[in-house]
Amino acid sequence: MTMLNIRYEKTTAPKELPKEDNPLKFGTIFTDHMFIMNYETGKGWHDARIVPYAPLSLDPSAMVFHYGQEMFEGLKAYKTEDGRTLLFRPNKNIERANNTNRRICIPEIPEEDFLDAIKAVVKTDEAWIPTKPGTSLYIRPFVIATDPFLGVRPSDTYMFIIILSPVGAYYPEGLNPVKIWIEDEYVRAVKGGVGEAKTGANYVASLAAQVKAHDDGYSQVLWLDGVERKYIEEVGAMNIFFKINGTVVTPKLNGSILPGVTRNSVIELCKTWGVPVEERKISVDELYEASNNGSLEEVFGTGTAAVISPVGHLRFEDHVMQVSDGGIGELSQRIYDTITGIQLGDIEDTFNWTVEVK
Amino acid sequence: MTMLNIRYEKTTAPKELPKEDNPLKFGTIFTDHMFIMNYETGKGWHDARIVPYAPLSLDPSAMVFHYGQEMFEGLKAYKTEDGRTLLFRPNKNIERANNTNRRICIPEIPEEDFLDAIKAVVKTDEAWIPTKPGTSLYIRPFVIATDPFLGVRPSDTYMFIIILSPVGAYYPEGLNPVKIWIEDEYVRAVKGGVGEAKTGANYVASLAAQVKAHDDGYSQVLWLDGVERKYIEEVGAMNIFFKINGTVVTPKLNGSILPGVTRNSVIELCKTWGVPVEERKISVDELYEASNNGSLEEVFGTGTAAVISPVGHLRFEDHVMQVSDGGIGELSQRIYDTITGIQLGDIEDTFNWTVEVK
Numbered sequence: 278m279t280m281l282n283i284r285y286e287k288t289t290a291p292k293e294l295p296k297e298d299n300p301l302k303f304g305t306i307f308t309d310h311m312f313i314m315n316y317e318t319g320k321g322w323h324d325a326r327i328v329p330y331a332p333l334s335l336d337p338s339a340m341v342f343h344y345g346q347e348m349f350e351g352l353k354a355y356k357t358e359d360g361r362t363l364l365f366r367p368n369k370n371i372e373r374a375n376n377t378n379r380r381i382c383i384p385e386i387p388e389e390d391f392l393d394a395i396k397a398v399v400k401t402d403e404a405w406i407p408t409k410p411g412t413s414l415y416i417r418p419f420v421i422a423t424d425p426f427l428g429v430r431p432s433d434t435y436m437f438i439i440i441l442s443p444v445g446a447y448y449p450e451g452l453n454p455v456k457i458w459i460e461d462e463y464v465r466a467v468k469g470g471v472g473e474a475k476t477g478a479n480y481v482a483s484l485a486a487q488v489k490a491h492d493d494g495y496s497q498v499l500w501l502d503g504v505e506r507k508y509i510e511e512v513g514a515m516n517i518f519f520k521i522n523g524t525v526v527t528p529k530l531n532g533s534i535l536p537g538v539t540r541n542s543v544i545e546l547c548k549t550w551g552v553p554v555e556e557r558k559i560s561v562d563e564l565y566e567a568s569n570n571g572s573l574e575e576v577f578g579t580g581t582a583a584v585i586s587p588v589g590h591l592r593f594e595d596h597v598m599q600v601s602d603g604g605i606g607e608l609s610q611r612i613y614d615t616i617t618g619i620q621l622g623d624i625e626d627t628f629n630w631t632v633e634v635k
Numbered sequence: 636m637t638m639l640n641i642r643y644e645k646t647t648a649p650k651e652l653p654k655e656d657n658p659l660k661f662g663t664i665f666t667d668h669m670f671i672m673n674y675e676t677g678k679g680w681h682d683a684r685i686v687p688y689a690p691l692s693l694d695p696s697a698m699v700f701h702y703g704q705e706m707f708e709g710l711k712a713y714k715t716e717d718g719r720t721l722l723f724r725p726n727k728n729i730e731r732a733n734n735t736n737r738r739i740c741i742p743e744i745p746e747e748d749f750l751d752a753i754k755a756v757v758k759t760d761e762a763w764i765p766t767k768p769g770t771s772l773y774i775r776p777f778v779i780a781t782d783p784f785l786g787v788r789p790s791d792t793y794m795f796i797i798i799l800s801p802v803g804a805y806y807p808e809g810l811n812p813v814k815i816w817i818e819d820e821y822v823r824a825v826k827g828g829v830g831e832a833k834t835g836a837n838y839v840a841s842l843a844a845q846v847k848a849h850d851d852g853y854s855q856v857l858w859l860d861g862v863e864r865k866y867i868e869e870v871g872a873m874n875i876f877f878k879i880n881g882t883v884v885t886p887k888l889n890g891s892i893l894p895g896v897t898r899n900s901v902i903e904l905c906k907t908w909g910v911p912v913e914e915r916k917i918s919v920d921e922l923y924e925a926s927n928n929g930s931l932e933e934v935f936g937t938g939t940a941a942v943i944s945p946v947g948h949l950r951f952e953d954h955v956m957q958v959s960d961g962g963i964g965e966l967s968q969r970i971y972d973t974i975t976g977i978q979l980g981d982i983e984d985t986f987n988w989t990v991e992v993k
Contacts, residue, residue, distance in 0.1 A: 304696070304785030311695060332692040337669060337798050338662070342779050345703045345835020346842065351785075382842040417785055421700050427662030427709075427775055427800060429838050429872055431846065440695050442785060464827030467861040469820060471840045477703020478836035480787050482829050484704065484740040488789065503825040504862050514787055 281325050281393040283312075285401075288329035294405060301412060301445035303582065308402035308414075312394045312439040316384055322437065325394065327401050330440065336425035340432045346422035347477050348377045351581045352538070353444075354399045354414040354634065356406040357622030362399060362634040364416075365581075365620045367392055369538040374418065376536075377474040382431035383420050391418070396634045398439050403634070407443045413620070415444045415582070444582075452605055452613065454589025455578075457512065458490035459499045459561060461594055465513060465533075467503030472510075472533030479535070483513045497578070499591065503533065507560045515578030515586060516540035519559065520608055522572040529556040539579040543612055545628065552608065561593050568598035575606030584620075585613040639683050639751040641670075643759075646687035655767060659803035661940065662773070666760035670752045670797040674742055680795065683752065685759050688798065694783035698790045704780035705835050706735045709939045710896070711802075712757045712772040712992065714764040715980030720757060720992040722774075723939075723978045725750055727896040732776065734894075735832040740789035741778050749776070754992045756797050761992070765801045771978075773802045773940070802940075810963055810971065812947025813936075815870065816848035817857045817919060819952055823871060823891075825861030830868075830891030837893075841871045855936070857949065861891065865918045873936030873944060874898035877922065878966055880930040883912040897937040901970055903986065910966065919951050926956035933964030942978075943971040 288309045295306055307330050314325040341347050350370045355363045371391045378385050395416060399406075406414040418439045422432030463486040466472025466479055486498045499517060502508040509528050511517055516537040518527045525547050530536050547554040567573040568591075576588035589603040600606075618624030619631060646667045653664055665688050672683040699705050710728045713721045729749045736743050753774060757764075764772040776797045780790030821844040824830025824837055844856045857875060860866040867886050869875060874895040876885045883905050888894050905912040925931040926949075934946035947961040958964075976982030977989060 305783075307696060307783075330695070332694055334690040334692050336690055337688070337796055338665060338775075338800075341835075342699060342705055342777060343707050343775075343835060343838075345705065345837075345839035347700055347703065347835075347839075349701050380843060381839050382846055415785070417696075417701070419700060425663075425665075427773070429841065429845070431842050438695055442696075462827060464825055467822055467825040467828070469822030469861060469864075470825070470828075471836075476839060477699075477701060477705075478839050479703075480701075481703035481705075481739050481834060481836050483787065484789050485738060487787070488740055503827060506827075 281390045281397070283394070283397050284324070284326040286326065286328045295407070295443055297407065297409060301407060301443050303444045304415070304442055306443055308405040308441040308443070310398060310401045312398040314394065314437045316435040316437065318433040322384070322386060322390065325390070327398055333436070335423060338425040338427055340422040340424045340426060343427065344422070344429055345477050346381055346383065346432055347419065348374060348381060348383055349417060349419035349475055350374045352416050353581060353620070354406055354416060355620045355622070356408050359622070361622060362403055362406060363620065363622055363631040364395065364399070364634060366538050366542070366630050367395055367632055369541065373475060373536060373538070377476055378420065380471055380474040381476055383422070383435060386437060394439055398441060399634050402441050405441065405443050412443065412445050415442045417442065452585070452587060454587040454600070454603060454605065455496045456494065456590040457497050457499045457588050457592070458493065458495035459591055459593035460486045460501065461506070462486070464503040465500040465510070468532050470533060473530070473535060475535060480513070487513070495592065501561065507562065508558050509561065509564065510534050512578050514582065515580035518543060518577050518579060519564065519567070519573065520575035520606060521567045522574070523553065525552055525554040525608070526559055527556055528559060537579055539581060539584060539616070542616055542630065543579050546612055546615060564591070565593070565596055565598060568600070573598065574601055575609050576600045577606065577609040584616055585609055639748045639755070641752070641755050642682070642684040644684065644686045652763060653765070653801055655765065659765060659770060659801055661802045662800055664801055666763040666799040666801070668756060668759045670756040672752065672795045674793040674795065676791040680742070680744060680748065683748070685756055691794070693781060696783040696785055698780040698782045698784060701785065702780070702787055703835050704739055704741065704790055705777065706732060706739060706741055707775060707777035707833055708732045710774050711939060711978070712764055712774060713978045713980070714766050717980070719980060720761055720764060721978065721980055721989040722753065722757070722992060724896050724900070724988045725753055725990055727899065731833060731894060731896070735834055736778065738829060738832040739834055741780070741793060744795060752797055756799060757992050760799050763799065763801050770801065770803050773800045775800065810943070810945060812945040812958070812961055812963065813854045814852065814948040815855050815857045815946050815950070816851065816853035817949055817951035818844045818859065819864070820844070822861040823858040823868070826890050828891060831888065831893060833893060838871070845871070853950065859919065865920065866916050867919065867922065868892050870936050872940065873938035876901060876935050876937060877917065877925070877931065878933035878964060879925045880932070881911065883910055883966070884917055885914055886917060887914040895937055897939060897942060897974070900974055900988065901937050904970055904973060922949070923951070923954055923956060931956065932959055933967050934958045935964070935967040942974055943967055
C-alpha cells in the first residue's frame, strides 16, 4: 500500500472504542496506535513504524523541553456514508509542515512519505473514525527536537510522530456565534518572527490574552499586527473573514499570519461562486466603521478544528461591535455546508480536495 | 536542612565523574540525580523528590510538545578554594522564573521552595562540581506543561524539574572577542510578546538567523527591535553592553529584552565603581557613528553561561564595525575578574550576591 517502509507493531491490548452517543470532547481521546519516525543528522529520516500508543521516553535535557523546537499540524479524516475514509487536502498540511520545518530549522520530511505515514496510521485505526454528524478523526502530526543538550542551536535528532483523536465539535457552542475579544496589549507574532509557522511559540504567546478574554466572557482573541497595532491578523486557532457590503475580506498573508487550509478553501469557494473576495489589510477602524454604518454583514473564523465559526460580537477596548442580527450569516452557513459536505463525501468534490485512504 | 518536604531516592548506579583534565563541553554531561515536583490544579505543587537522573515518560499529546508552554532558568554553583559551594544570586533567577511563569500562565513556584529545591539537588550531587578555572556546575530548572490534551489553553498539570551539568566555558573561544551579526530580516521578539520571558518561544525564533550568521563565520546574532527595526535589543543568549566615550550603555528593558542577572550585576558594579552607566535606547546608527569616530571603546555580552563575552567585530548589512584594537577591553576584563572572583569566593562579596549551599 505504501512506498515508505513501515514496520508494524500492533497493540495486544486494544482500548474500547468511545460510545457513539457520548460527546467526544476535543483532543482528549487517542486511538490504539501512532506513527513514529526518527531523524539523525547524517542518517536522515529512518525507522518508520506504527506502534501501540504509549508514552514517549525522553531525556530531561531533550531540546524540545527548553528551546521550543517543535512543529505541529492538524487535519481530519472523515467516514463517508458508503464507508470510505477521506482526508481533506492533506497535501496543503504537508506543504505547510515543511514550511514550518524550514523556518525553525527542522529537516524537511519528504512529502510522499508524510502522506504515506498519515494514510497508514489512519488505515490502522480506521475503526476509530466516528460517524455522527460533526464528528471526525483528528490527525495530529508533530516533530520534536530530541538532542540531550543544553545550548541554543538546531537539534541533530528529531522524532516525527502522528497521533489520532476521534473528535466532536471543537467549540462546544457549535455553529452558535462566538464572542471575540480584539487584543490591544499582548501580541501574538510580528513580521520577521515565526507567526506563519505552526509552532508552539505562537500558542504560548497567546495564552495570557486568552485567559483575560475568557475571564471577560469572550471565547477567542483576535490579534492585531505587532508593529502598528491596528491591522487585524488572526484568531490564533482560526483565520478571520468579514463580509462587508457584499464583499468578503480577509487579512492578506504577511508572514505573521498562519496560512490556513480552510482559509484557502473558503477563498477558492467564494471565487467559484462569484462572491467578491479580497485579501488585504483591514484595520480595526474600518471594522468599527462598517459595524456602525450597518455594512458589516457577516464575520466568521475558519480552521480545521471548527471549519467555520460564526462571530456575533467583537469587542475592542470599550467598543462593542454587534454583527448583523447576531445569528449565522447566509454565506457562513453555505460555506460550512459545502466544505463539510465535501469532507463527508455528500457533495461532489469538483476541487479534488479529498484524498481517499485505501 | 530544608523547609520543603523532599523525598529522596538515591541512585544505585552512580556514573563516573568526568575526568578533571577533559574539557567539559557545555550542556552535554548530567549528574546522578534530578529534582522533580508536580503540579495539578486544585492540588498545587506537590510530591517534591530527588530521584536518579532518568528519562521522562510523557504522553505524546502532552501539551509541551505542541503548544510550547515551557519555562526555564539557568544559574551556576561554584566550588571555592576552601571547599564551600556557592550559588550566584539564585533569588534573581527565581524571581525571573516566576515572572516567566506569570507571562505564560504557568502557576508560580513558592520562592523558598524553589531555593530549597536548588540547594537540595546541588548538595546531593556536590561531588560533581568541577574545580578547574572557568568550570562550574550549571543548574537548569525548568517547567513543562503535561496535560494529555490537544487544544490551546493553559495546562492543568506541570512538572518542575532541576537538572545539573558540570560545564566548562560556554564559548570555546573563551574570553577571545567574538564576531556578532546584527540581524535585519528575522525578529526575535516584540513589545507585547514573550521576549522578556525565559521560554522556548524566543529561542526557536532565533535559530534561522543563528544558522545564517554561523554560515557567514559569526558566532552570535544581535537582535533589533521588532517595530522600528533599528534599536538594539539583545544577543539571544546574552545581553549587550557598549562603552562609548567612557560611558557604559546598554538597552533599557522594554518588555522584549530578557532581564539578565549578569546584566544587572554589571550595572551595579559600574555604579559602585563610579563608571557612568546608561540604560537607554541605542540605535544601530549611533553604534555605527561611534565606531566611525573612534568613540566605541568596548563591546561585551553578558550572560550566566559565559559571564562576559568581549565582542571584537559587528556587522550590519554591508557595514563592518571593528571594536577598538579587537582585544579584550580593560573594563570588560575588570568586570569579568570581579564577577568570577565573587562567584568563586576569591573576592569579598560586598554585594551579598552569593548564597552558600550547606
